[in-house]
Amino acid sequence: SDTSVPPARVRPLTCAETRRGDRRVVRSLGDSTVHVSATAPRGRGRRHPLSPSRACPQVSAARHDATFGFSAVFDAGTSQEAVFEGSGMRELVELAIGGFACTVFAFGQTGSGKTYTLMGPLAQSEAQPAAPCVLGLMQRSFACLLEQSRGAGLALSASYVEIYNEQVRDLLSPGPPCALPLRWSKSRGFYVENQLSVEFESLEGITELLLEGSRRRRSSAHALNKHSSRSHALLTVHVRSRARGAGGQGTLCFVDLAGSERVKDTGSAGELCVEANNINRSLLALGHCISLLAKPRGKRAHVPYRDSKLTRLLARALGGSGVTLMVACVSPSSRCLSETLSTLRYASRARSVTTRP
Ligand code: ADP
Ligand code: MG
Numbered sequence: 001s002d003t004s005v006p007p008a009r010v011r012p013l014t015c016a017e018t019r020r021g022d023r024r025v026v027r028s029l030g031d032s033t034v035h036v037s038a039t040a041p042r043g044r045g046r047r048h049p050l051s052p053s054r055a056c057p058q059v060s061a062a063r064h065d066a067t068f069g070f071s072a073v074f075d076a077g078t079s080q081e082a083v084f085e086g087s088g089m090r091e092l093v094e095l096a097i098g099g100f101a102c103t104v105f106a107f108g109q110t111g112s113g114k115t116y117t118l119m120g121p122l123a124q125s126e127a128q129p130a131a132p133c134v135l136g137l138m139q140r141s142f143a144c145l146l147e148q149s150r151g152a153g154l155a156l157s158a159s160y161v162e163i164y165n166e167q168v169r170d171l172l173s174p175g176p177p178c179a180l181p182l183r184w185s186k187s188r189g190f191y192v193e194n195q196l197s198v199e200f201e202s203l204e205g206i207t208e209l210l211l212e213g214s215r216r217r218r219s220s221a222h223a224l225n226k227h228s229s230r231s232h233a234l235l236t237v238h239v240r241s242r243a244r245g246a247g248g249q250g251t252l253c254f255v256d257l258a259g260s261e262r263v264k265d266t267g268s269a270g271e272l273c274v275e276a277n278n279i280n281r282s283l284l285a286l287g288h289c290i291s292l293l294a295k296p297r298g299k300r301a302h303v304p305y306r307d308s309k310l311t312r313l314l315a316r317a318l319g320g321s322g323v324t325l326m327v328a329c330v331s332p333s334s335r336c337l338s339e340t341l342s343t344l345r346y347a348s349r350a351r352s353v354t355t356r357p
Contacts, residue, residue, distance in 0.1 A: 006347050007087045008034055008068070008328040009106075011113035012076035022333040026340055028075040029067070034330070034344060038064045038337055064337060068344040076332060080120060080133065083327075084140040092325050093144045096239055096252035097154065103317035104137065105255035107346075108329035109339040117327055118256050122214055137327075138235065138254050142206045145237060145252070153242045157199045158206055160213035161192055163282065163309045164231035171213030171233065172196045182312055190305075190312040197238060210235065232257050232282060232310050253317065257283065257310075282310035287346065293319050294349050326350055 010026050025038035072086045084090065089104065096102040106114035120136040149156055160171040167179040173196045181193045200206040217231055232255065239250040285308035292303045305315040317324045328347035330340045 006070060006326040006328050006350055007072040007074065007083075008070040008330065008344070008347060009074040009078070009083060009113060009117055010034065010076055010330055010332050011116070013332055014111075017331075017333045017335070022335050024332040025064075025334045025337060026330055026332040028073040032070055032073050034068045034070065034073055036064055036066045036068075036337070036341060036344070038334055064341065066341065066344075068348055070328070070347070080117075080136055081140070083117060084137055087137070087327060088325055089137050089141060090144060092323065093141050093148070093252065095323050096237070096250040097145065097148055097152075099239075099250040101251045101253075101316055101322040102324070103253045103255060103314065103322055104325040104327070105257060105314075106327045106329050107257055108343045109331070109336060110258075112329040112331050112336070112339075112343070114327075114329050115256055117329055118254055119210065119214075122211065138210065139203075139207065141252065141254075142237070143203055145239070146201075146203060146206075149239065155199060155240045155242050156201070156206075157197045157238045157240070158209050158235060159192075159195045159197045159238070160209065160233070160235045161195055162217050162231040162233045163313070166282070166309055168192050168309055168313075169231075170195050171216045172198055172209060177216065182309055184312075189316050192313070206237075230258055234313060255314070257286075282308040285311045286314070289314075289318055290346075290350050 010028060013022060013024055023038070025036060027035050027037070029035050071088070074083050074086065078086075092102045092104060104118075106117045108114055116136065118136045119138045120130050120134040122130065145156060148154075158172075161180070162169050162171055164177075168182055169177040170180055170192075171177075180195055182190060183193050184190050198209055200209065213233070213235070217233055234253055234255050236251055236253040239252070241249075285304070288307070289303050289305060289311050292300055295301075303319055305311045305319075311318075316322045326347070328343055330336070330343050
């Protein structure tokens with residue numbers, strides 16, 4: 001069995017945060033710890049959708065002074081390349097090539113840098129591709145996969161789906177989005193029926209699939225993040241041997257979670273509010289599954305993967321035979337203090353989840 005110890009990333013303050021005078025209250029002390037230090041107004045702690053328990057015993061209500069340990073900590077100045085090399089992502093790519101089911105996801109509140117960590121700032125148009133230095137874990141993994149599969153007789157293909165309002169939709173098939181059924185079988189576990197899987201042989205090929213799918217993803221502007229994703233997106237690369245009769249295939253799944261959010265803070269109303277509730281429902285279910293999985297096997301109650309589409313699709317990654325890398329993303333801003341503390345606490349809980357790859 002393998003213990004997944006998550007790394008954490010603290011993004012820099014954004015221009016908007018600096019302009020409105022937010023203070024930086026989250027720092028790395030350079031020894032794989034994250035230090036949170038702030039004086040906050042007294043008040044009732046708010047509940048984070050990813051953490052079922054709201055109690056935070058190490059910190060007092062007024063003075064927050066807490067230190068959390070991780071496998072690695074990437075502070076504001078850390079490059080995308082250093083995150084790729086330091087997070088264990090390269091090892092995960094190698095495991096996928098070796099036939100394991102691998103999953104990586106970033107989690108944290110809206111605007112904490114999850115999408116940036118996974119794919120960088122996506123190119124606005126084909127004429128303006130993103131600079132190589134800001135490419136995220138996904139593009140770097142694709143390059144690594146392609147390099148290693150060359151000459152090794154491996155075929156690579158990709159599928160890309162989103163979970164939007166508790167419906168699974170194919171992001172690669174042309175035309176208006178239609179819901180795909182989520183099924184279960186003894187040999188495959190939960191799987192999406194009829195999802196498109198497209199072969200690729202070059203970095204341009206898979207980058208185009210990523211852009212095409214991301215454009216289809218529903219996004220709408222709201223107060224916290226102009227380009228906030230309103231859906232959870234799962235891009236899976238399937239690694240298969242071209243040799244006839246070679247059994248088993250490795251997979252590498254990238255999960256871009258929609259952010260947890262409080263309806264009040266984002267000014268969501270109407271349709272946006274329904275979306276927010278569905279997003280939070282999946283994240284609550286995910287948080288619940290992970291906290292159960294973190295208990296010793298003997299003391300563990302039934303893990304309710306069936307509570308949401310997201311947890312069904314991640315069932316194998318979380319508790320089964322997969323290898324999973326989680327990256328905890330937090331904002332350094334004083335305004336995000338309570339969400340940041342919840343994410344860090346949640347991340348230190350997730351580190352004790354074990355799987356049997
Ligand atoms: P999330 O996906 O968690 O909602 P984003 O990845 O969209 O958050 O990040 C929110 C904003 O912060 C974006 O404008 C993004 O470009 C910026 N950002 C996030 N992480 C970093 C980073 N490490 N360096 C520079 N900018 C970042
Ligand atoms: Mg995002």
